């Protein structure tokens with residue numbers, strides 16, 4: 674499948690994951706295109722984390738196919754997939770709190786950059802890009818939450834992925850920190866052509882920054898389209914309202 678001449682960076686076809694009798698993700702098809710920020714949203718329990726774990730190799734699919742950068746990656750390990758250029762963060766942070774920001778970012782260069790000098794250069798460039806230069810020598814765990822979240826993105830981006838997958842990077846951030854992080858994501862996309870997959874509950878932020886959005890509900894794709902299309906989609910509105918009423 675091509676989208677206006679663009680070949681997908683990532684494609685799922687019939688992606689399915691069962692946990693015993695529960696089908697967490699069922700027959701999910703979607704693409705991520707070069708240079709786009711794709712939002713993956715859905716009410717609690719919709720299957721977002723499971724999908725995220727499937728595409729980064731942390732879970733093996735029960736059925737279906739995963740293609741990353743044109744290669745069949747179904748059942749491949751997280752390390753193989755990350756070395757190909759799909760790098761992820763984790764919901765509860767991906768940093769080493771007792772290490773400096775510099776050493777944390779250096780962790781992200783281990784597989785992709787040869788030589789200590791080049792690694793330090795990459796870490797410095799990454800910090801500059803994310804506005805983390807003033808914090809390079811600070812112990813990461815002592816920094817404000819918003820800065821720690823950026824360091825987690827910095828570790829992932831230091832590998833210069835072609836596809837950066839972020840698991841709820843905005844949780845617990847204030848408005849200024851959210852705006853700052855969204856600006857960083859746009860910079861990563863605009864200056865490096867890196868695509869971003871954003872799994873996120875902050876709907877306002879998703880609507881603002883994403884080029885396209887895929888909505889999951891009960892483990893299936895309920896809708897996909899531009900933010901304007903998703904905002905106007907009756908089935909999406911019902912899924913979220915129903916969910917809110919259920920709680």
Ligand SMILES: Nc1ncnc2c1ncn2[C@@H]1O[C@H](COP(=O)(O)OP(=O)(O)OP(=O)(O)O)[C@@H](O)[C@H]1O
Nearest residue numbers: 692695696697715716717718719720721722723724
């Ligand atoms: N390891 C697991 N074992 C059993 N069931 C699981 C497991 N992981 C997820 N599930 C179930 O699969 C369904 C989808 O869960 P998932 O965590 O993917 O949803 P989510 O959209 O990420 O939710 P949230 O927004 O609350 O994080 C839920 O019913 C959940 O209870």
